[in-house]
Amino acid sequence: MRRQGPVGHVDADAFYVAAERVRYAHLAGMPVGVLGNQGACVIAKSYEMKATGVGTGMPIWDAMKLCPEGIYVKRDFRWYEVLSRLMLETMRELSPRVEYYSIDEFFFEAAKPPAGDYQDYAVLVRDRLMDRIRVPVTVGIARTRTLAKLISDTAKPFGALAILDKAAEESLLAARPVTDVTGIAGRREKRLLPWGIRTCLDLAKSDRRLIRGLLTASGEALWWELNGDPVIPINAERTPHKVISRGGSFGDPTDKPDVLWAWLVRNLERMVEELLYHRVLAGRVAVWVGYRDGHAGEGHATLEVPTDRFDVLLDTFRPCLRRAWVPRALASRMHLFAEDMRPHAPRQLGLFDGLDAEDAATAVKQAVNGRHGRIALRSAATLPLGPIYADRANGYDICDVRGKTCF
Template sequence: MERAIVHMDLDTFFVSCERLKNSELENKPVIIGGGDRGVVASCSYETRFFGVRSAMPIKMALRLCPEAKVIKGDMEMYSNMSHMVTEIIQEKVPVLEKASIDEFYLDLSGMDQFFGCYKWTHEIAESVQKNTGLPISFALSANKTVSKIGTGESKPTGRFEVKQSEIQSFLNPLSVKKIPMVGDVTFQLLSRLGIRTIQTLSEMPVDVLQQLIGKNGNELWKKAHGIDETPVIPYSERKSISTEDTFAQDTIDIQGIQSILSGMVEKLCYQLRAEKWLVSVVVVKLRYSNFDTETKQCRIPYTSADHTLLRYVLELFKKVYTRRMRIRLVGVKFTGLVHGCHQMDLFEDTEELISLYQTMDKIKNRFGTSSVGRASGLLK
């Protein structure tokens, strides 16, 4: 059976949400992000014309496009809109994967026996746009890689299909940077070798690619040929990540417990970023010395940043700890997870803070998770 995989992407999602609130922003250059020392979280197509892009420092973006209106952003609204879109799509498809806050993969394999897959996808996109007011693009093809590239080529509000027989001719003239796994470093390496188009890449012997870029060479060669067997992973709100600590002796040392919570959050957040998860629900668990157990939870904007999640965890701990009684156990759980490449809260984080997190993660990757951490998480 031929696979039918759809990639759906909400066009300039954060900007589109802001335009729902304020119609005066339509067709105007808009940047979503933090203050002068922050970075661009999202930007409209009008600003991209001047070279503005996501993760660029706000100061640099404004030098490129001085007329742009900078908006701090409302992650709570964006999260709610994302949940709304997810529910609309989930009701209509057999298998849905939520790849990030604004990206979705649909597996419609076999549905062409009952409906035309393209027509069915088009109706879903129209339903999203009608019920939320958000523009959405999609591409239908035989696998994730080709459908994702197709969506990028069809934006904005694109409706695109790449049939199996057309895959190679569609990919060949495109830049190698269009392949999802090709970052700046790999692109520069391939460019120096004269490999700038996917066609040139596909004509390279696979063993040569493996010598050049290591174990990913074979995977890159397959993607250049439009080969990708990665399955669509069914989306579930019930996925979670958690940890808890039972003390050797019951304690009432609040500062010490907060230090332990800080260490827990840091370790969980490192795991979130390593596995590319974003969390939308925070839960704190507490067990008293008499074994009474209480929990508190709250829904939050999607994030994987330590300092943001730690703030929520400490606030929940204050709310759940209501008795002057010794504590036997504390725990933290993050639920409502979705896969996402947005690893930081770009509305609050400065460029320096983002670099700090990336550097700390690299140190942990090389020397272990205990090699570096917050001083607050080391207090006992």
Template sequence: MAGFIAHLDADAFYVSAERVRHADLANKPVGVLGNNGACVIAKSYEMKAKGVKTGTPIWDAAKMCPEGVYVKRDFYWYEVLSRKMLGIVGTFSPKLEYYSIDEFFFHAEPLRHGQQLATTATTIRDHILEATGLPVTIGIARTRTLAKLFSDTGKPFGAVAVLTRDHERELLAKMPVTEISGIGGKRADRLAPYGIRTCLDLADADGRLVKRLLTKTGHEIWMELNGEPVMPIRPERPPHQVLGRGGSLMGNVEDPKVLWAWCVRHVERLIEELRYHNVRTTTLAVEVGWKDQGWTGGTSNSPTPTDRIDELLDLARASLRRAYVTGRTATHMQVKATELRRGKGFQLSLFDKPDPKKDKLATVKAAINEKYGRFKVRTATTLYLPAVYRDPANEYDICDVRGKVCF
């Protein structure tokens, strides 16, 4: 049974996460709304049956499904449950990839000697439901592309193990080629003149033709469809080239102090991300979007890689000064870290002195926020932003979801 890959995908994850803490939402049509409540970003199967789609404006959704329950999204809560799932799956498999907030790939092994992989998939699925309250679907196949395709056929709350070529071909013949992640409308149009419309058509096509039409990535998909695993499970993702935080300033900002407060806030969020990915930066850029007047930016460099807030704030201050334009009204801001280095294995300069007091202060601050909630302790400069932190629902504007967002 060696050499099989499993794909786990949570069913209607955002809705399921809301049902974990609000049991009365079970079996009801539920829609999860975006930042300003303007559109549905996730929906239950009951609401989907009414014709509501991801991106449907709330006023249209309410007409299509007037009996629906519409709730504000809480990305922080979703990531808590995602990490809980990740920990559980990690106890079942020695090799695990966090693909997105609601999707994991892992090496599939029978839980007991002689057990069928279909039984293993069912056991893991049922345990996750019992431990977290989240329904998931698991597909097991020879490659990750096949595992993802076949898990989709089992939704919702399915457990599918496709272990033979005959079974693979039977299912692939029923699936349009656009079901494959990475093959959208344009790529499908490129394949159609050659009679390639289903996943099986693609698997049976000449590999040289596929490579010419879809380049190296498409050829790898073709190999995976034919049972040759060329896309490995990645317990650690390749290091990022750039990490950033930013967005709308929630209105018009003219006061330089308020603009600096936003910059500090984004630096705090950025540091959280740097530490999550175990990287440090030597370059910090600040870009400001001005009302009807485009963007300006500034960049500053550090002699050594850092993720310390005092050092990054010094860089941010210099960068913001270069980006700032007197008399203009700011509406957006981005803070970006480039020139990323892994958090170990780099040489300090001769003039760098360790600062145990500041390092200890940062550690204490991180520990408090880890226990009591993100940004419960934050830099005092951000006190100029009461509207951002006053939201009683779920601190919506400081919820960052890592990785691809899936509905």
């Protein structure tokens, strides 16, 4: 692997709100909250709304008490992806290697401008994105990607900061709690506390072997990164999926079997889209159902032959849902998983093999939805979810934004 130069991190400031302000300019300076699918909770908020005490994940009724003058809009991931792709195009003009980490985050190889330094380059990246896309971002540049992200977090909002001096790095690390490092929270924080490791600098100054013992190899990688040794590369291309999952909250909890089945079919149709797009086959599947009382049910199955066929997967998921179903309990969310992924490869046809009815139906469905919209033609089993399909906000989700490396 070739030696990597300084690494940059771009993180959009309140991206969903910024995206709404791009198309609705009158929202500038106003307290804005972006709501989830069912409009029940705040998934993003402007800095003006944050100042009133509204937090991410807060129910809308609580947010409106804290910020009654706020403007609340439903999220639109299709529009957010449009801006995200424009940001990616711009970053690829400014850097030889760019990692599409998430819808509003990018890691990149910092290319030093001929007539300036890395601080100038950080400002250039920030200002270019603002001028071209009208989305405010913060840029951090450092010797490693872990340090670059810490720097951009420190410089928010609309900051641009390059730190490549070791003394300046240590000053930054000493001021940041260890939980600011991506990958350290909860149980990992508790493992570190008995050893007096509370700040990022404490972690960097600790014995490497101790950190490996406490946090495994991934924790050791963070130790190297905090000490300025780049061991986590920039991934300009997404690694192949190990698991594809589709699902989420229902909004209104339900104990009706036909509605649960409708949700399974809806999630499976979205999953099959991804299997076909990435040209992979599922060897194992699982369904997980969460209930309002805190309990959960699971069902698993292994396919005799890996597949991406909707009809085969539907028959496989049916007994899985039965095992996950708790009669008369209110279910609030569901997730489907496709595992043991295999590449889609040509197979030898049998003497009587050909295009069967299911293949023909799939081809027609893809053609219609490709021309008129991804849910223009769908299974009749989803009819109990009519209000969900009628709300355009439910037609596209964050996991439908392809190419990100974060999941």
